[in-house]
Amino acid sequence: MHDIKAIRDNPEGFDTGLARRGLAPLSTELLKIDAERRDHMQKLQDAQARRNAASKDIGEAMKAGDKGLAERLKAEMGSIKEFISSGEAVERDINQRLEAALAGIPNIPLDDVPDGKDESGNVEVRRWGKPPGFNYEARQHFDIGEWLGLMDFETAAKISGARFVVMKGQLARLERALAQFMLDLQTGTNGYTEHYVPYLVNDAAVYGTGQLPKFAEDLFKTTDGRWLIPTAEVSLTNLVRERIIDEKDLPLRMTAYTPCFRAEAGAAGRDTRGMIRQHQFSKVEMVSITTPENSRGELERMTGCAESVLQALGLHYRVLRLCTGDMGFGSRMTYDLEVWLPGQNAFREISSCSVCGDFQARRMDARYKPADGKGTRYVHTLNGSGLAVGRTMVAILENYQNADGSVTIPEALRPYMGGVELITRA
């Protein structure tokens, strides 16, 4: 949610920011509603001030026992009363129009975000590790999983539909092991506090993080009107909704392991085979709540926390700074982590870390009390996956596959796998 005052102060800057996102200028239209709103408010508030003064006089007249004066003053209130009640309705209407207009506008990119139309404009900032280098043609994860007899898309389709999977045995355990491993790393070394959060949330929560009102079709909705979370970001970020936090308690660093549900509308035909793009997947999410001064640095830190998982697992990856055309709705800057998938012979997104500035905080009314004790300011929010469990599993299967079709378990995971070193066909 954008601050209409900031737009009023610098409409050109706002439109320039929109242009970087490939959007037409909107400031003129917004400021027209804003002017109408302020003009109306002035008239309404004048009327309310007169009413309040008269009410006070009536109260004093009653107290003094002057019924005649009180009745005369009451009679004079008639027309003002009418104006006020219709005026309040008009004010609500204007405010709703302004809010609706603002709610659909994406966040403005930071200055050091590269311009670009789509993912081809993203900039690689670093690479870690090396591809495994097989002396045979690397198989894709679904071939490996199905050959092992532990990954079953057909049965999943029978009971649920496309884009679901059933796993069993050591693969089911690998999913659990990865989640435990990631959580331990983020809560231990990286200092995030583990949370257990709701998977069903209300309209306000999904609005707060920016999925509503524009992206309802990407979500699953329950018959009682709630939403299945598309990421734990929704639940975790909304934990600070309508709160005022002491600056000394910042930053808040929170993590949660949850299932995520995405309708994948508009993704028809993309990644239809395998586990890359599912309606249901699990993810260890990280959310940070910071002061404005610290949010940019926190983005670097958070990205490093996500990277630490891939490094511990020995997976080759690269870090991209997303360009203006590829960033999510609420983001001011995003780093994507792309892991190397030998089976696909390509880097694929496995994590995404974003700083949202006060964009979500304004929608949620999440503020902090600065250390100097004066007033309150909006917090800054950041979110990042640390990491997507299913895609990490894909990466392990493809990077740790052996010529005979078995899969070696990376050392860091073995304690979580009960000491299992190799997954083989039953």
Added chain:
RNA sequence: GGAAGGGUGGCCGAGUGGUUUAAGGCACACGCCUGGAACGCGUGCAUACGUGAAAGCGUAUCGAGGGUUCGAAUCCCUCCUCUUCCGCCA
């Protein structure tokens, strides 16, 4: 699902139609006191919007939204939510 009782500032908590302009306390900030602290004393301390160069002024906000009234934290309606009890239940 049924019944009853609640929701007031960062926190606790008073307030049942008109100087409430939301008491009081805690926490916090600043000052005095002190060798330095604690204690004590004093001052300050919600947010949003509008207006103004600023000080200030105005309006709204006591879970949310409607309503009654000249005037609502207070009365009425709807909803949300919490607590307790009953029922059901992993």
